[in-house]
Amino acid sequence: MPPRQTPQQVDGRKTRWEGQHERRRAEFVDAAIAAIAAHGSEVSTQQIADRAGVARTRLYKHFADAGDLQRAVAARAGELVTAALQPVWRPTGTPMEMITNAVDAYVSWLRANSALYLYLSRHTGTLDAVADVKTAIGRHLARIFAGHLTALDADPSSAEPLGFGIVGLVDAASVRWVEDPGGLTHEDLTRHLARWIWCVLDDTLRSAGLSLDPHQPLDLVDPAASPQPEQA
Template sequence: MSSISQTADGRSTRWDDHREARRTELARAARKVVHHHGPDVSMDDIAAAAGTSKSIVYRYFVDKTGVQLAVAEEVVADIRAALVDAAQTADGPRAALRAMVGTYLAMIESSPSVYTFVTRDGSSEHVVDSITDLITAAGGGNRLWAAGAVGFVRGTAELWLRTEPREDPDQLADQITRWLWTGPVAQLGRESHPQPTTPQ
């Protein structure tokens, strides 16, 4: 009986592994077609890109929201890895902040359609929460500050993506870093009302 049970368990594990691999494959195909054709692609478009039928896509994801969440998992993993690398290779906390902001801007600019796809229709919580957790850990455990910083960067970045002509991403990353480091009100106040130079 034990031998039969082990055989059944082995088959179940192999099927689970196969199913997960196939799901990842379909999510990556969806990400690719969204990147090339925009966030409004249909389930038919996704199925065609994956070389399968729409019914198979529905079998793995139930609906388009399921596809969004699966693609978001892929995107979040890539963003997290890039942000961790940026922070770990920076020289000091301010440089780490600047590196992470610059990396985030570069990644969303490299594929704005995919970014829009995974954050539209209230599907952004997974992305935001994951990045907030990362910033919380990097910032000494202050989740409130991390949530505020992520929200600030996200809001600024999304407006930037919609703006034409678009500001240089390096300049924007420098500005966001100054805002976060010194506080946007203080920074804007200094820029609008520069202090007079004291004669020596």
């Protein structure tokens, strides 16, 4: 008669299995993202399985259904875009440099991951992770703007709509540009967006009787005081 397993042995096996399960899920999500990049936003589950090197049915040993896989891909996309946007979370330099670097980071991510963005857009409810990142950006910008306006003895009440408005401008313009560049280069789009954003910020400051040079360092609020958001 085989020896009876202790609770510690049973728990150890369960922990190892759960760890292996999570590792395999992560591998399949990475394979899905690679398949989306290769085949476009209408990638099939079979193409994802082929990319992972397993039978299609094998995927469903680690995901409840196609929706579960889509949600896992969306969560991973949120992590990727959060990591790519360090110039947003940790802005440095002059106001114009901060704006330009942040815009360039977002346009660069969207350009490199346009198929992934469209894939998420096609599946109702799975875009939440990326939408959460955009919400986090809007709130982050609002905190920075409110801090600067307060430090300049100006009314900070416009900070939140200003932050979210800028996110909407950059996202809508960038998504459309990826679909149809219309003769604009990446550098052109980044330059235009940075200038437009500064025009909005400048008008906000001037309405409060303030004027700043966008090419001079601004050291009123420590950007590190607004922490990077948790990954979506």
